[in-house]
Amino acid sequence: MRFRAKIVDLACLNHFSRVINTIARLAKTCTLRLTVGKLYFILSDKVANGGVSMWCELCQGNFFDEFQMEGVAAEHNEIYLELVPENLSRALKSAQSAKAVKIKLTNKHCPCLRVAVELPSLTSSSRMVTHDIPVGVIPRRLWNDFREPSVPDFDVSIYLPVLKTMKSVVERMKNLSNSIVIEANLSGEMNLKIETDLVSVTTHFKDLGNPPWGSEDGSQSSAQSRDLESMAEARIDIKKLQQLLAGQQVNPTKALCNIVSKRIVHFILLHEDVSLQYFIPALA
Template sequence: MRLRAKIQRNLLFFKLAQAVERIGRSCFIKFTREYVAFGAQSGLGDDPVGGVGAVQCWSRIGKEMLFHEYKVESNANNEIYLEMKVEDLLLAMRTSANASAVMMRMTGRSADAYLTFVITTEDHMGNLRPITQNVPIVKIMSADGASNTTVFSEPEVPDPELHIMLPQLDRLRNIASSYRSVADYVVISANLVGEMVLTTSDGVSQFANPLGTSDTGSSFLSTRYSPAEKAHVETRFSNLHIPKLSEDDTMHIENEHPHLTRLRTRPKEFVSAMVRVTDLQKVLQSQYVKPTNVVCCLVPNYAIIFYVYLKDVDTHNATLTYFIPENA
């Protein structure tokens, strides 16, 4: 079993680990000759099978977007499956921040294996200094073991009722942080004229049809506090972008995609789903990969899915995907 690569200067390999840091203590990495897959799931301990109601994140990135001089070999169809502690990878990332080159290779034996990073830095005199950092591998998984996990595959969900682009992530992070101090849940409501409303909730009440709009033309409208209820906060956005669906999304043999039906028949009607504020904060951690945009997909009474499109790569399909079951 061999793994060796030179990490791209943008350090996207580490940034993906940073983006999933709050999902779980471990991340799972699949190395193949063509791509690398990252996966993480909340509630995972030693058993990576997970369970119902777990927040899940996964990504599949072409090798050329992460590495130079990439080589992987194994008896399992030249694929390697690893479980790593996120905090250990992030320690290596901090050491690599100002590196001129970062080489990665797999060292040791199965029971005591590492991802070894040789991090080359340059001092003010132009002298190169290599630093070696061994990151412990928690587990080398077999192909059968990996196939029985849920971290590398997208869960089967109904077609979303609505797709909408999120506002700026740093603004949403501030809002979510303030919400967490007053409520455990947030209801995300949106329609297909580009309006979105975030409302705190007690975990029972939903506000499926937010009232009122604004003619200011601003993407960030207002935050309103209701004195009649304990900790009811509402934040409103408008003029958000509605993305077009891909051909794969619209290829339904019998029925039109629900997003298109809603766009044609009732675009101003709000769709809502309720999730924990802390779970929303986990998604907003994806700001560390500096995405070009983030698409929110609402499946009422089921889940919210977020597609984070990566900025540091040149393909539309390079994404981080987050799945949050409703009111988990």
């Protein structure tokens, strides 16, 4: 089981750092899955227990100049590690002007991701800063716990408004209520609502557009057969939504959400080579 990678391009390094910073804001611990072509950061708090889930996917070729990995076995050419993303985020903070960053899986006293940052120097020799980040190796028998969540059979799918606008609305609402209702329809309308004994506040968004989801077998999903004006809604924990909006540094080119009425809200943020999915279960 081996893994080593190197980033030389500064733009790629800064982009990778922003993704890691986002993960660190969303998850205290997560699973890093390494394959030949991709990296995945996975948080699978059981939705049934009221926890959020996250699935972040990166194409390694768009970030790394070198990338070598050998999985646990030839037929299972993957590695699953448990780590604290904040530790990786801190290590990359020292790399903002680096000449190169090398990441390697080591096992001296315990399994670690070694992040070696080569910094520019005034002399001919370069300075190296090394961070050892403890990781746990997840055994093969547990891998099935970390499979990609399936896209739920949603009632409504809608593009999100500008995330900065949505963030400022949610931050103001957070002071008034612990929960927020997200409702949307297939006419590109979305409302954010809070209702308490003392106050009722609704923010309306129009003309957002609805993504064209075509099913592979040509069958109708529940979204395709519903009334265009009919609202699907879910009440969710406002802090979990605010955490996503405040934490994301991916700056997506496309952001959308799928609502399964009264069950779950599924957010998808896309930026060229990164996709981030975030699932927030509905409150009872």
